[in-house]
Amino acid sequence: MSRIFLIGFMGCGKTTLGRKLAARLGYTFYDLDHLLEEQAGMSVAEYFSSFGETAFRLAEAEILKNTAYGEKAVISTGGGLPCFFDNMDWMKAHGITFYIKLSPKILASRLAHGKEERPLLRDKHGDELIAFIADKLAERESFYEQAQVIAEGLSLTAEKVEELVLNRNL
Ligand SMILES: Nc1ncnc2c1ncn2[C@@H]1O[C@H](COP(=O)(O)OP(=O)(O)O)[C@@H](O)[C@H]1O
Numbered sequence: 351m352s353r354i355f356l357i358g359f360m361g362c363g364k365t366t367l368g369r370k371l372a373a374r375l376g377y378t379f380y381d382l383d384h385l386l387e388e389q390a391g392m393s394v395a396e397y398f399s400s401f402g403e404t405a406f407r408l409a410e411a412e413i414l415k416n417t418a419y420g421e422k423a424v425i426s427t428g429g430g431l432p433c434f435f436d437n438m439d440w441m442k443a444h445g446i447t448f449y450i451k452l453s454p455k456i457l458a459s460r461l462a463h464g465k466e467e468r469p470l471l472r473d474k475h476g477d478e479l480i481a482f483i484a485d486k487l488a489e490r491e492s493f494y495e496q497a498q499v500i501a502e503g504l505s506l507t508a509e510k511v512e513e514l515v516l517n518r519n520l
């Protein structure tokens with residue numbers, strides 16, 4: 351099995367599931383937001399407020415393409431990454447892309463306590479948060495849907511991800 355890129359909206363579980371999947375497969379785990387934070391010496395939220403979103407998109411694309419992943423790697427991306435530059439094509443050329451799909455309502459419930467670290471969501475609450483997620487997801491979904499494997503994220507496990515990746519061409 352080659353390297354696996356997990357993609358999808360904020361809160362779909364890329365970081366959580368990626369870590370579990372890597373442990374299950376004995377692969378190295380990379381989270382691109384964490385790599386950026388290590389390299390920049392600041393959190394994603396601080397990066398956005400210091401340099402703005404445009405600089406963040408350039409930095410995350412550079413980290414995506416310049417990290418020396420082995421073949422046995424699970425890479426959790428940031429939610430916006432597949433939707434900028436040629437990042438989606440690049441990931442498809444360098445591994446298997448896996449879209450974890452969830453509804454805006456479930457995403458909002460998962461994100462209720464993780465908004466501070468996600469600058470795009472910081473000021474949104476309740477129905478306004480759900481509406482914002484629905485709009486942004488509609489904008490982004492044509493990128494996410496280009497993934498080689500797409501799965502409903504609600505009861506997704508590392509075991510199921512492995513099975514879907516192995517059986518993707520059957
Ligand atoms: N399978 C799951 N069921 C319920 N909550 C989950 C699940 N996976 C992740 N979460 C929670 O959802 C939130 C977002 O998860 P995270 O892995 O950070 O998503 P992402 O990296 O896609 O933004 C976290 O609070 C996490 O604990």
Ligand SMILES: O=C(O)C1=C[C@@H](OP(=O)(O)O)[C@@H](O)[C@H](O)C1
Nearest residue numbers: 359360361383428429430468469
């Ligand atoms: O969707 C986005 O634009 C973002 C998603 C975040 O990652 P997660 O999807 O892991 O929350 C992080 O890269 C940044 O806050 C921007």
Ligand SMILES: [Mg+2]
Nearest residue numbers: 364365383427
């Ligand atoms: Mg994450």
